Amino acid sequence: MAGKLKDEILYDHNHDGIDRRGFLKCMAWAGTGALCVMSGGVLKSYSLSRLPEMSSKEAMGELSFVQISDSHMGFNKPANPDVAGTLKAAVDKINALSAVPEFMLHTGDISHLSKPEEFDTVDQILKGAKPKDVFYVPGEHDVLNDDGKQFLERYGKASKGAGWYSFDKKGAHFIGLVNVMNLKAGGLGTLGHEQLEWLEDDVKHLKHSTPIVVFAHIPLWSVYPEWGWGTEDSAQALAYLKKFGSVTVLNGHIHQVMQKVEGNVTFHTACSTAFPQPQPGKADSPGPMKVPAEQLKSVLGITDVNYVQGQHALAVVDSTLA
Amino acid sequence: MRRSVSIAVLTVALATGVGTITGGQKNILASAQEKPATVEVKIDNFSFGPATLTVPVGTSVTWTNRDDIPHTVVSTDDPKSFKSKVLDTDEKFSFTFSKAGTYPYFCSIHPKMTGKVIVQ
Numbered sequence: 001m002a003g004k005l006k007d008e009i010l011y012d013h014n015h016d017g018i019d020r021r022g023f024l025k026c027m028a029w030a031g032t033g034a035l036c037v038m039s040g041g042v043l044k045s046y047s048l049s050r051l052p053e054m055s056s057k058e059a060m061g062e063l064s065f066v067q068i069s070d071s072h073m074g075f076n077k078p079a080n081p082d083v084a085g086t087l088k089a090a091v092d093k094i095n096a097l098s099a100v101p102e103f104m105l106h107t108g109d110i111s112h113l114s115k116p117e118e119f120d121t122v123d124q125i126l127k128g129a130k131p132k133d134v135f136y137v138p139g140e141h142d143v144l145n146d147d148g149k150q151f152l153e154r155y156g157k158a159s160k161g162a163g164w165y166s167f168d169k170k171g172a173h174f175i176g177l178v179n180v181m182n183l184k185a186g187g188l189g190t191l192g193h194e195q196l197e198w199l200e201d202d203v204k205h206l207k208h209s210t211p212i213v214v215f216a217h218i219p220l221w222s223v224y225p226e227w228g229w230g231t232e233d234s235a236q237a238l239a240y241l242k243k244f245g246s247v248t249v250l251n252g253h254i255h256q257v258m259q260k261v262e263g264n265v266t267f268h269t270a271c272s273t274a275f276p277q278p279q280p281g282k283a284d285s286p287g288p289m290k291v292p293a294e295q296l297k298s299v300l301g302i303t304d305v306n307y308v309q310g311q312h313a314l315a316v317v318d319s320t321l322a
Numbered sequence: 323m324r325r326s327v328s329i330a331v332l333t334v335a336l337a338t339g340v341g342t343i344t345g346g347q348k349n350i351l352a353s354a355q356e357k358p359a360t361v362e363v364k365i366d367n368f369s370f371g372p373a374t375l376t377v378p379v380g381t382s383v384t385w386t387n388r389d390d391i392p393h394t395v396v397s398t399d400d401p402k403s404f405k406s407k408v409l410d411t412d413e414k415f416s417f418t419f420s421k422a423g424t425y426p427y428f429c430s431i432h433p434k435m436t437g438k439v440i441v442q
Contacts, residue, residue, distance in 0.1 A: 075390075077390040077411065078390075079390060112392070113392060113408060113410060114408075140431045140432075141392070141431070144392070144394075144408045144431070145407060145408055183430055183431075183433040184433055185398045185426065185427075185428035185433055185436050186428065186433060186434065186436050187433045187434075188433070188434075226434070227368075227434060228432055228433060228434040284367045284368075285367035285368035285369070285389075286368060287367065287368060287389055287390055287391055288390050288391065
């Protein structure tokens with residue numbers, strides 16, 4: 001796999017030669033996930049497929065975690081008739097990492113239709129993963145019919161409001177946000193006033209040097225508003241995070257990897273473990289993309305993040321399931 | 323399809339005053355009230371088709387989800403005139419419009435999907 005674009009680090013904040021002009025890179029290496037390596041406040045992105053070539057120190061940093069997203073358990077259409085199988089493949093990949101990541105983040109759309117058995121299946125599969133802690137935020141598919149009641153009962157007992165919360169790990173501050181509730185006609189994802197107030201308060205007393213990792217389902221940056229791929233009031237949320245030297249935003253929803261650097265903020269979206277979606281505007285609609293069965297695993301994936309304390313580098317790593 | 327065409331013809335006939343005899347039109351309307359005419363809206367490629375639909379009072383509109391992804395049909399008014407449960411592939415939702423007015427609606431999962439029913 002060496003030398004292929006999909007296996008390369010996209011942005012390495014340690015190297016100042018990188019072009020940081022608010023550019024958006026839509027990578028053709030659809031469907032990878034990411035190993036996120038946090039190195040002293042900056043996130044790096046690696047393909048999990050590349051990990052065998054890396055030293056375990058490089059792959060781990062001081063804190064490494066995995067992001068998985070958009071499992072869509074219950075989906076059974078031709079784009080992927082075996083979403084349980086591809087989620088298991090993601091777990092196998094996570095378990096094959098040389099060092100066990102600290103925890104996992106699931107950035108939503110755990111289920112396809114919010115059915116209890118769909119959540120049960122995902123829970124069962126994720127129990128097989130070596131990292132035991134999983135932190136969730138809901139996708140719009142997880143809060144169907146009941147305004148997210150079931151999601152909160154299962155995953156959000158310690159959360160606030162519609163399921164937002166924060167926690168600290170090894171000096172980094174993690175914030176899970178919910179932007180899939182009360183969506184308005186014609187609009188995008190929404191955080192809402194109550195959540196924004198909570199966020200302002202949550203980060204008020206943190207040191208500016210604290211690395212911040214925000215995770216939410218719908219991208220917190222304007223990926224493609226025509227398809228609803230953005231969040232109405234994300235600018236307000238990001239304004240509260242301006243004072244921090246390093247902010248990483250991890251999202252799902254769009255079933256493909258995209259990355260963007262804007263000032264102190266690095267944005268990443270992860271692939272789905274279930275099915276890929278087309279690049280913005282490259283199809284009539286953002287519906288599931290059918291790819292030949294033998295290629296499917298190469299467009300699905302997981303994300304692994306490492307953090308190295310005190311050396312100011314943060315890395316997101318992506319990997320396909322192939 | 324045939325039914326929606328006949329509704330369209332009826333609407334044109336009413337709007338322009340062109341038609342057969344007045345009595346005949348009354349009969350058509352009367353029968354429409356007894357058994358509501360049905361008009362289809364298809365959900366395809368993350369859009370409602372047709373996005374704007376004009377129907378006479380008493381028409382039942384049925385939405386069918388033909389996407390691989392679930393959608394909903396929810397009116398934007400408050401309180402909501404109509405709200406479907408989540409429609410998986412090929413599932414349907416029907417609502418009969420008994421009052422004239424304009425009814426904007428959207429998919430609450432994919433809010434960029436919007437449509438409107440004009441009831442005359």
